Amino acid sequence: MSATYLGMPGFPPPSHPAFPSFPQAAREAVRDETLRGNLRHATHTIRAKRAGAVAELADWAALREAGKQIKDHTLRHLDRYLEQVEEAVTAAGGTVHWAVDAQEANRIVAGLVRATGETEVVKVKSMATQEIGLNEALEAEGIRAYETDLAELIVQLGKDRPSHILVPAIHRNRGEIRDIFRSQMSAWGRPAPEGLTDAPAELAEAARLHLREKFLRARVGVSGANFVVAETGTLVVVESEGNGRMCLTLPETLISVVGIEKVVPTWRDLEVFLQTLPRSSTAERMNPYTSMWTGTADEDGPSTFHLVLLDNGRTDTLADEVGRQALRCIRCSACLNVCPVYERVGGHAYGSVYPGPIGAILSPQLRGTASEIDASLPYASSLCGACYEVCPVAIDIPEVLVHLRERVVQGGPVTRGGNRVVLQPAKGHAAERAAMRVARWALTHPGVLRGGQRLASRTRRFHPRSLPGPGRAWTGTRDLPAVPAEPFRDWWQRTHGDGEGSE
Amino acid sequence: MSSRERILGRVRRALADVPQDDTPYAQAVCRDYLRQHGDHGAEETVDLLAENLVDYRAVVHRCAAGELPGLIAHLLGERGSQSVLVPPGLDESWLADTDVKRVADLPDSTPHELDRIDSVITGCALAVAETGTLVLDGSPDQGRRRISLIPDHHICVVRVPEQVVSSIPQALERLAPGRPLTWISGPSATSDIELDRVEGVHGPRTLEVVLVSG
Structure with a gap:
């Protein structure tokens, strides 16, 4: 503009x-x-x-x-609860890392993946890792990240950007999804089945087949979390498809990148959010799968667990008295x-x-x-x-x-x-501020206001329909209000005046 | 300064305007929401569970304890399963009537091996009626999380009414947070295509729930 x-x-x-x-x-x-x-x-x-x-x-x-x-x-009390999270996760066998910004978080994750010797990871849909551009950062390190949520897969295969928090491919209809699967799946692994139609059930089946081999061979999983319980060190991931369960349980190493605002103090607090989140997001009484894990468990799931606590602007947001309420968001x-x-x-x-x-x-x-x-x-x-x-x-x-x-x-x-x-x-607001200064001056000087209004009324035939100069943008989407033949105050004086006049 | 110290320092500075408040957490939040929705008897609660399971496309069967082995044999036969994955502590008698090949989840069995098994049978920790949810906590009759995930057919046995609670608050009270927990509400599904629900993505596409009484 x-x-x-x-x-x-x-x-x-x-x-x-x-x-x-x-x-x-x-x-x-x-x-x-x-x-x-x-x-x-x-x-x-x-x-x-x-x-x-x-x-x-x-x-x-x-x-x-x-x-x-x-x-x-x-x-x-976020400082206190973050320390409690660290203590509980560590006690349960996990390792906690702190990342001030996106760069640091990406560096930590890339380092952890490299230490495993692996060059690919499977990912559960996570807003935090999207926010920090983790996939691109891993790519630069020679590590391929496979998105496994259906909508994220559609976005990744289509070299597209997410457009919705819950359903990142909401801007795509079933026909477009079929076309993306047909043309792109083969470049990433198992191709789309022959004769794939745009029936949602068939598209879901195509994603199941395409991702299955990746889940079964995966050694490293990357996730976010919907909630982290401070008193127990438990992480919660809420999902529908089962890709989350695959990524959280089959790999040997699990790395979870979680914004510091995801903490809740107690186990009991989940009773509120597990009722409000599914109904608000997918309108279900309960989403198909919810996984909860605390550190590492004996022979069940990953033997190594890393939690990366991410700031990346959250503490700046917390410093704003009005704006900090945005950190309550549960991404529904x-x-x-x-x-x-x-x-x-x-x-x-x-x-x-x-x-x-x-x-x-x-x-x-x-x-x-x-x-x-x-x-x-x-x-x-x-x-x-x-x-x-x-x-x-x-x-x-x-x-x-x-x-x-x-x-x-x-x-x-x-x-x-x-x-x-x-x-x-x-x-960009200089003209607006100037206009407001003029208005303030006129409105605090009755004589000026009266004179201006009369002048405006008498010249109304010559008024343009849009403003010149910096005002043009304002009238680009609005009509300039019509000025009456007689200012209201003059009309009032004429019809209701006490005869004493104000002049 | 470490990133940990920096983040904690920023949090403390960000909260400098907030007045000191040392209310114990138990009193800090008003919890006047309901512990359960509606007042159901034990039998009604089980009915509600069945209704909500069916609503999200789980297949529900009800039987008495004595009929369970017969029912399980029937379900595996109907499905045409050649093999069934069995958690280490599953009640042996449940499989008394079937000769389908039993496979144990061994420490060194790979995900690829589990992927070749047709069905899995587990118990559960509890079930939540209001939401139609089964919760597995990795107890010996349920096994590791992966066994109820990889096979395409999951039969889950719920002892009613004792394993059924009405609501989520009641479920959380009974669960141990330290255990790996999986909450299952119907077969795997997605809303990712035009925000409409479709069943059957990565988890078991068929979920059969057996409500056993007595």
Whole structure:
């Protein structure tokens, strides 16, 4: 965008060259009719089902409140609980590593894989490893990472980017998936069966056959975790297909990369999240498989277990009094499925592995607002509030969006890389700030306001339909409001005035 | 400074604005949600379990203890299984009526070997009625996690009503966190194609649950 756009910021050279600003990406996306059809179909399918699954539980509101309180309490004492996790996991036979950022996490994982002598790993779907770009980092070290979740497989085979937290290939319909399987599977291993159709059951079968040999020979598994229980050192992975169980139990070495906000204090806390997470994400009473493990077990599953605790911007997010609630997120993706903006533009426009409403508040906090995409994300919303309504841990996403908009426009103190810094106001908003300064001056000087309004009324025939100069971007998506023939205050004076006049 | 110290230091600085709060955790969270949904008797709870298992495409059978060996023989025969994987502590009498080849899960048996076995029979730690869930905890009648994963046909025996709880909170109370746990709700499935549920991906595609009473 070249012009100043007052409703949405346009920014100087982006530090993420791959990602254009949200409005720019969105403009492309909404023109893709296949994409819009796919998203509409998928999000509408899940919306009604989620509502039904939630309605089955009479105590939903109480579960939601408890989930919020558990997470808030944990975040408030996060240092203590992280130390407890370390102690419990170590006592159970695991090894704990700490990674300040993506680079360090990738280095740790690559080193651990290399130490096994293996050159391939099987992966359970994990947001944390997506976030840090682990697959690419391993590739650079000569280690091939195989995604085993069906949707991740579709994304990996299609050399694509994920567009949804739960269903990264939501932007693909069954026909597109069949085409990707037919053309790409052979390059990665077992080819797609002859005559593969687009029936979902056949596509699932093709994935089963393709991945089976990889599971059976795998020596190293890489996962994330949905929860880590501090008091016991237990990790929990919630999944559907069984690929998670394969990766968590068959390899000799298991490496789990987990964000530091995934901790819950006690075993009992799972009783809340195991009720709210499946219903919020896939609208099921319970997902098909949940695995829980504590360190290593005698002769059952991996004999070596590594836990990599990942910061990568989370402590910076924790330092923001309003924004820290984003760390309560349990990655259910209910907010994506109800979002009118997400439904129309899809996940790629958000320029992050975290798309949708939660991504719009998480990415600019984890990465900072320096890049074009991150500064535009807080505006990727109509503030309708549907996301807050469905959130199982009651994250007030609209509140954080408005807070982040303020930060982008006005600048102010933030924490980046553990240091307090003062953010400059965004350049793209100079015209907006100037307009606001003029407005403030006019509104505090009644004579000026009156004179200006009269001038505007008398010249109304000559008003353009759109603004010139920096204002052009504002009227690019809006009509300039029509000015009345007579200012309201003059009309009031004329029809209701006490005759004394104000002049 | 180590990364550990850096992260913990950042956490402490990030929380500098938060007032000191030493409420014990037991009082920090309001847990006024339900311990179970609805008040069911033991028999109704078992019915609810069966209903929810079927809803997620598990095949449910009910029988008395004496009928179990016959039923298992029938299920293996119907499936055409040539071999069945048996956990080390499974009640031998369950297999009294079948001559299908029994295979033990040996410490050195490879995943490839297990992949050639048609069926597996296990017990369970407990079952959750409200969600139609079976929980395996690696006890001798259930074996290692991998044996209930690799064969395509899983027969799971639940003793009713004593192994059935109503809800997730009740299930967690009865489970030991230190054990490797697998929660199973129906056969393997995916919602990855157009967010619609399809059964049958990597785990056993057929899950048969036998509810044994008496």
